[in-house]
Each structure stands twice: as structure tokens, then as C-alpha cells.
Amino acid sequence: MLSQTKSEINPFTIEIIKDSLMSIGDEMFYALARTSMSPIIYEVLDYACGLTNAKGKLISQGNGVASFIGMLSPMVESVLERYNDGKDLKDGDIIIINDPYVGGGSHLSDVGLVMPIFHKGELVAFSANKGHWTEVGGKDAGSFTTDSTEIYQEGLQLPGVKLFHEGNVNQAVVDIIESNVRFPDLSLGDMWAQVAALKTGAKRFIELCDKYGKDLVEASIEHLLDQGEQLARKELTKLPIGSFTAETYIEDNAGGPYKVQVKVTITDDAFICDFRGTHPQVSTPVNCSYYGLLASVRVMYLGVIRPTQNVNDGFFAPLKIITDERSIVSAERPAPVSMNFEGRICGAEAIWEALAPVTPDRLTAGHLMSVCSVVLTGNHQDSKDPFLIVEPSVGGWGAGQGMDGARGQFCMGPGETYNVPIEVAETRYGVMVDEYNFRCDGAGAGEYIGGSGVIRSYQALSDNQKLSVIFGRHKFAPWGMKDGESGSPNYVFIKKANGETDGPFGITARYPLNKGDVVQLVTATGGGYGNPYDRPAEKVAKDAKNGYITLEQAKETFGVMVHSETFEVQDLTFERKNRKSE
């Protein structure tokens, strides 16, 4: 056990307060999900809620999208900075902010709300949340632009202004939002749900202070943050010391691919990610700001550290990030950032690729990497109402030591995110889902096989639909590990009603679809782990029986001859039998 904070305080009381703080984060999270108006929040859970201390240090957070873990505290810190170190914040204020280039920023669609919590007139904590709004205006529906050249095309910018002033709503801000977004009911509905969640968090925190006294609550928070830091440092000592490098690429239509390079240096007490040498910022929206990168790197760092506890700011003490100025992973105004997740997840994945060979107990081979986001707009064939799909896609994860890769799972950025059921999609949107199955292409072969990607096909049921997608990892397939084969890339393919086809491609903006046209959204199969010849023959036969691989692949790639009807192992190939063992 770690060293205890010595004090006169009963250690069990501290634990009880700590538990209460944890459950406040959860309570805010569920309250928001259940009251949200838009699928991207209630179905995809693309948001986060949490509490920070008075200095903006994260205390507790409800689970949702993994990347958001790193955003709440920098967001509160930037609000503190903007409001004169917090001196200009009043009881009952709520700040609204979506600036991508300052603390907590990602892209304009992620709108943050911050509420200072006062106890007996003193600023004691913040409740904060950030949610992906379906709409914040801009040139494209869904505020989702795959071809913007500067931020001004991407939507309404909210630079940390007061939405509430001492408990009174600032109607001017609400009116501005209402007239700048395409589906004001959805966006404002979500905003009120966010406000309600913040108030719940604040109320619970004040109750806690009333019950135990502010000092004891603050002591518990300090204790909690200390514990987090100590845990992270302890875990750090289990990692190999040294410098590890990797290079990878952010893909783009207009130009690119753009190099991302990282040197990860692990010492006894630091985890340093140096991105210097990475491509400069570009005029397409795959850039991310430093704070966007920070959020994803934090997720990656936690994936390496593997916390068994709820995460707080203490965990991040050993983490340092270095970038050049104005690089594609540290972009500054007015660089477009609508698709920033492509840049920041790629940055994080570079760390993954650098460390996987030396931490095979923690990290797997490469996965689909891209959020594989899909935006489809049009009018419903029956109601004629406009509809808007904004959704990430599931795909294959890499195999790892002792395990096959996961099939059909969202990439590392989203986490506790849910796909949209076919029955829900067909009711709400003007589409028919012709297929939602695994892509069994046999890629990612290995002793452990990469997880299958997925094919999801939308058939347009009305004319004049428009499709925008960004499927990164289209040119580069997920990488294999320890002699495992690489997976297969993400792609999009169009089959038109008139028999024409288009694709495969990775990125498109406002591609027109008419009634009967089908778009196939195909995601990557993950990389394999280990030599395919080391996969036990019975497992290979079962893979063939399950249709994950063909009989041909069983023989050629895995060296196992499988009976075409009984799916029993018949023999091993000459090559497999006579392979020189290493």
C-alpha cells in the first residue's frame, strides 16, 4: 500500500467523502444522457461530466468518450484564466466555451459548460461538462466539414462567455445560438440538459460540504489527487526505461499523407512524448490543437498505465508533451480542426506503435485508428422532415499477446459509445440498412488474429441525400506485431441504382446519393500478433468454419488444410511442417 496522508482526520471518513465525490460524477453523467435530445449524446454518449477542485484539477468524471477525460480540467483552467484567476466568477454563473485552441478545446462541435461552485461565498470547486452538439452551424450540416480551409467555415465560436450570470440566463447568448445552428431544438435541448447536470453536480458538492465541512472535503480531494499521482508513478516503474520512436501518417484527400513522429521517453518519474519534427499545420480540417492532442495522448498514456482506479488529475503528473509550434498536432487559429480527431488519435497511435513492442502485456497490434465518422443528410422519405446522421463506425482491433483482436468495436477515441440500432436508424432516417456484418477478409493473420472490421451499407430511400465521411487508415492498413500480418484498410464504396460504382475512397464531402443508391462503409480489420503458423490447427479450422477465413487462406496463410464440409483438420502444409523454428 502507498504511504498514507498522515493527519488527524479519520481515514475512513476521507474514503466516504471520496466515494461520494465519485458518485457525483456518475450521477451527472447519467442525468445528461437521459435528458439529451440528440442521438449523438444519448446513443453515442459523446460527452463527459465531472468535478474539479477550485484550481481546475479533475476530481471525478463519469465514463463516456475516452478522449474527453483530458479535456475537462484544461477547460476549467482556461476559464479561470479568462476570468481573472476566478475572481470575476460569481455564484450562479455558467460559462459556455468551444474554442478549440485553448484549454479543453477540440473542435467547435464539442461545447463545454463550466459552473463555479460556491460554498458560503467561497469558490470551492467547479462542475463541468462537454458534449458533442449535433449542430453548431457553419458551412455544412452537422457542422461536420471534411473540406474546410479555416475555422470560420466550421461553425459558431463561443469563446468562454457567460451563459448564466448569477443565476440568470443570458438570453442574448441563447438567441445567438438559436439563429446560428440548423437544428436549434436539438442543440438547445442538449444545452439545457448540460445545465441541469451541472446544477446537480453543484448541489451534491455543496451538500457534501454542508455535511462534512469544507475543510474535510478539500482534504479528501487533496488525498485523492495524491493517491492518483502515486499510483501513476508506481505503475511507471513497471515500464521499460528508454526512448522509443515511431512514425505514422495522417491521411487526407487534398494532400498528404502528413507525417507524425514521436519519441517517447520513459524515465523513473516521467513519461515524455516529443512530437517535434511532425508536419506543420495544414489547411484541411485534420489538424488538431495542442489541447486536442493532449486529450488523446492522455487516453493513450492511461492505456499504458492501466489505472484500476477512477482517474483524476493526479494521474497525469508524470506526463509531458512537447510539440513544435503550429504543427499538424498543435495547430493554431485559424487552422481548420473540424476533423481534429483524425490528427489527435493518429498522434496517440504513434505512441501506441512506439511502445507496443516493449509492452506487449499492455498494448495490442494496430486497430482501425480512425473514428470513421459518417454524416448523412437528406429528407425522410415518408415524413419529408430533414434528417441528419452523425455517427462513428465500429471496426477491428489488433490482436495481442494471448488474445485475438476485438471485432466490431469503436476506435480508441470513443469508448463507452454505442452504435445506432438498425431499427432506430430506419425509423428516423431516410435509409435502409442493407447489411451490418463482419468483413471477413482474413487480413491480420497471426498466431492471434486481428479483429474483423465491419460492413455497414446504407441504401438511400429519398433523392438528394448528401454524404460526408472521413475514413482515415485508408492508405495504410493497421500494423501487425511480432510477425503478425497487417490488417486491411478502411474504405467507402458507392453502388448506384443505375449500376455505376465509385470508390473505394477514404474521404468525401457532400457526395450526392439518390434513391436506391447504396453506400458501403467498410472498416479495417486489425493487425495480427505472432506468426500465423503458430496458430493451433484446430483454431484455424474453427476460424474457417466460422467464415472468418476461407479454406484457401487456412492453407496458404496458416498452413492448415481443412476439410471443406466437416471443417476438420486434414493435414499441415509442407511449409508449415518444415518451417525453421527460430
Add this chain to the structure above:
Amino acid sequence: MRIATDIGGTFTDLVYVNDKGEFGFAKAHTTPPHFEKGVINVIDQSGIDPKSIETFIHGSTVVINALTERKGVKTGLITTKGTRDLLEIARGNRPDLYNFRYQKPTPFVERYLRFEVEERLNYKGEVMTSLNEEQIKEALSFFKKEKVEAIAVSYLHSYVNPIHEQKTVELIQQLWPEVAVTASHEVTKEWREYERSSTTVFNSYVKPIAASYIDNLSIKLHEHSVNGNNYIMQSNGGTTTFEQAKQTPINMVESGPVAGIYGSAVLGEILGEENIIAFDIGGTTAKCSLISNGKVKITTDYYIEKSERTSGYPIKVPVVDIIEIGNGGGSIAWIDESGSLKVGPQSAGSTPGPVAYGKGGTEPTTTDANLVTGRLSKENFDYEVDLEKVKAAVDEKIAKPYDTTEEEAALGIIRIANSNMLNALKLISVRKGYDPSEFSLVAFGGGGAMHAPALAKELGVKKVIVPVASSVFSAWGMLMTDLRHDFIQTHIKRLKEVDLTSLNGEWEKLDSQAVSQFKEEGVEENRIMFSHLADMRYLGQEHTVKVPVPTGAWTRETLTEIIERFHHLHEQNYTFKLPDTPTEIVNLHVTAFGKVDKPVLQKLTATGRSLDAALKEKRNVYYEEEGWMETGIYSRDFLEPGMKVEGPAIVEERSSSTVLYPGQSLIVDDYGNLIVHTGVK
């Protein structure tokens, strides 16, 4: 004579009530894997005449065990073309956010046993592609070859129109009558294909197991001259016949635990309490549920094996809305890697059990902590208790690391356990917008009464009710149940634009479905009672609020009233309402009861005994604020109506103890229930 038997992990409980309204109970050991043996044993032990049993009600863990132990049968799945992998893609979520080696729950049907057939409906239920029966035949011959024993059929949009599923089932029954088959619309009519398929697969997977269990049990009962009406407890808080249970065994997934919740509602009705928090502490878990206006809440948002770190499997059947946490008497206290004291969810179970059992347990548990602080006495155990050993375990594992005394450490364990349970209790009450001071808490299970008075005070509840025989209260609850069926139909309509004729038609359809089901079960029509609920939301929202609605035909006025009610409930649950936003119905929910005659509770008579007659001993008990205090220990068997006990005090009974804190008191009511006044004003 009406009897209920409830099979638990360790004990099989029996409670009976005779025609005079007199209750009695018995306990026998559970006898896996031949559970029916334990049932017969407990009947023998109770001393009742098997021939006098008119109604036999049974709660069983057979279904949940078959699922969690993966002991079901080999199952094949038939799905719509294009959706073969839907069961494995599931929802694609990864709750363990920072685990890049996360593994999704393994589907219960492997890919090669998932078969697609051509057929398609659109979202309105219109047939787009007709059913290809040839492909079903191919599937069947493949399944036969693979020695499949059960089949699940789940097609897209079958919740709107089950025609293709019905045809498929007919064909299967024609061609292969022996195989167990379930179509998705038979188990749930809610949208979301993955959740519906998962539920369907589970039903098929356990169907042969449940059928042979129920058949065995009824043979054994018959051999034992128990020839009354037999019923099974379902997860929705009502019972059904053995025959029906064999068709949809998945409805008994939470068979036992919900009975105590239902019993709390019944007890509340008898005592004139409409608002109840039911609270049950067993050996490994604590469960709670909120009953408002006498109504037990039902949800279909139920999962097995779900945790913060794994997504689990959804089961979309009506289940009493229970929060369950891994905190019971056997929960182990431990210090995590950051140095925090935790209690549970790991449990010492019944073997080795708490250190107190002397069966080899070395880890201190909540029960051990209760012993060290004097809340329990050595005499409460069936086993010889080595108190020094218990103290040593608490001292070694908890007190020393924190540099504190063994009694402080033991109290620490109790406080952390209470904190966990308090969070669960808050989750169902304050956090859903209910004021605990308007509720009474019914405490049962072996540990309920021990923790409830302190927890109730902390929560702000004024009154705790400890029922008679609180440790077998779940079985008591079963005795008081009616037959019950829930019918939930997804039917998405904006309220303002709703076509009343068609909506009323939908309600009637559901009602008549209930009537015909009850008829099959031999329930007369005048015994059937309905209650209607609508799952409603604001347009654009996903999650719904359950709104009680009238059972008669709706008019325009009804609509206005219902919308008003919805706004109110939404505000209560989520702190805000949106009066200008259109509202929408998602599901129609009909609950139908087949009312049965139930025993009337008899009042006890007081003999005029003095309280001192019930005083067993005085011993020291360690309290949070006061430290060690000399505390009177009373035997519940000698308490009688009207007696008042002042805290600090402990009332002991077989398998349970009620712990009163200083400033709390209790009164024995006319039925023998302990009514604790928690000290909350």
C-alpha cells in the same frame, strides 16, 4: 394452505400460511444440482401436510444459474439477411476506457450457428422481401447436423409486425417438433434488434433446462402428494403457471429477489404505507427498490454480467427495478493499491465464509466487523466462533495498516459498507427526485435490520419496518403475489397528433392478449385487473419516463392530462421540464394481474408480559459517536405488540438482528413487525 419456496445460494426457504391466516417458516440447505430435493426437504421440515397444500409458489435461480454458468443448450440463431453478426457486433462499446486489451462479451451463439434468411420488413412493418422458406429448411438441416437443441429467431422490425417470425416458427415446429424455439416477438416487442436478439437467444438457450427442471419438480411434488396449483415467481413481481414458465423461462431470470420487493409493497398496503423503500441485505449483495404510491417499478433495462468494466448482456424482459450492489454480510474488506479501504464486491460466500464461521476464512468481512463491534454475538452463529481469531483478522488486515484500534477498524468496515449501500439507496430515491422523508424503509434479508436503522437516519427516512421473519421475507412476499403478465409494445407516436381510435385499438389488443393468456391459465375474467403505463419522452429524446395512464379509452382530455403528468414526472426525475416541446409515446405497457385470494394477516394478542422478560443480556456495543456503550439485547420471540424498546439496543431473532442507535427507539406493532423510529424529525 398456501406455501412459497425460495431457492437461494445457501438455503431453500419456505413460508406457509394456513386458512386461519397463521404463518410459519422453515429453512433447509439448497441441494445443487438436484434443487427439487431441497424443496421436498424443506416441505418435510416445515411439518405441514403436503395434501393440504392448495397453492405452491416457487422462486428459483435455475435460469440465472444456467446463464452465468454457461450450462444452457447449443443454440442456433436465424436472422434477417445482412444481420448475421448483429449478436456479436452488439453495440460496439468499450466501457473499460483505458484497457486496450478489452474483450467484448463472447456471444452465446458462435458465428457458424448464426444463419441468415432472405426476408425483410421496413420500419412500418410492411413486407419488402417475402420470407424464403427454403433457406429456413437449409438452416434446420444444418442445425440438425450440428446437434443444435434450441433455435432463436430474430428478424428486423418484428416488434411492429411478427408475421415472418410466426411463419418461421410454424415451419420449424412442423419440420422439427422436438427442438426448442423462440421468436423474438414472443419475448419482447420493443425496438432495438441487438437487445431483442440477445433476449431471444437467452430464452432458447435456457428453455430445455428450465423445462426439465420444472418437469422434475412437478413430478417430485406429485410423488410427494403436493397436488395443488403450482406457480413460478417471475422477475416482474408476479407469478405464472408452470406451463407458461416453460415457454418463456427468461421471465424468471430474477425470480427470487423481486419477491421481497413485492412483499414490501404488500406489507406497506396492510400497514397503510404507500411509499416504501425495500431494502434487502443477503450474504453477498444488498438490493433496494423504491415503491411509490404502492406501485412496484418495472423496467426492461436489465443486463447480466454488466459492470463498469464490461458491457454484459441485455435482457429486455420486465424486471422489478432493483439496484443491486456487491455488499452483503460476507463481503470482504480489503485495502486497494492506493491505500483505500474497500468492502466487497468480493464475498467470502458460505465457504469459507467470514472468519467467524471458523471454516478457513482469513479475510475480514462485514459480518466479522459486526461481531467485533458487538452488533452480533457469538451466539448468533450456527458455528463455534473464535472471537480472538476474528479480532486478530481485523487487526492484522485493517487496523494495523491504518495505525488504529481493532474496534475503530471494524467500525471503519461497517461505515464503508454503509456508505456503499447509502449510495445505492440515494440512487433510487433522492437522485430520482424523491424525498426520503416521505418514505418508510422495509428492511429484510439476514443483514437488513442490522444496518437499516443507521442508514435510514443518514438518508433522512423517519421509519424503518422490520417485518416478522425478516430473513425469509422474500418467500413471504411470494405468498402474497398475484399472477401477473406485462405486455410492452413499441408504438412511436407524437401525442398531439395521435389517432385516438388506432391508439385505443392498440391498448385493446394488448388487453385482450392478456385476457386470452389468463384464460389459458385458468383465470376467470372477473379476476383480471389491468394497469396501463406509457413510456413517454420529449420529441428528440431517447430515454423515456413511465407515466401511469387511465385504463379506459382515451379522449382528447385524457391526452392533455397525460401530457401534464409527463411534464411533472420529467421534472421530478430530471430537474427540468420543456413545456413547449412536443411529447411522444414510445411504448405502451399493460400490466395484467390475475387476482388470487390471499390470506388476511392475523393480529397478535399481547399477554401483558413485561419488556424485561425479553431482555437476554447486556453487552458492550461500539458506536460511531459514543464509542463503547452498554446495550440491552432483546429476544424478538419474547416481544409482543405495544412493547417499546429504547436505543441503544439490539433485538435478536433467528438469522437476523436489529441494531438501534442511541436516540432511536422501536415499537412492536399489532402484527409483530418492529417499527423503528430513526430519530429523523
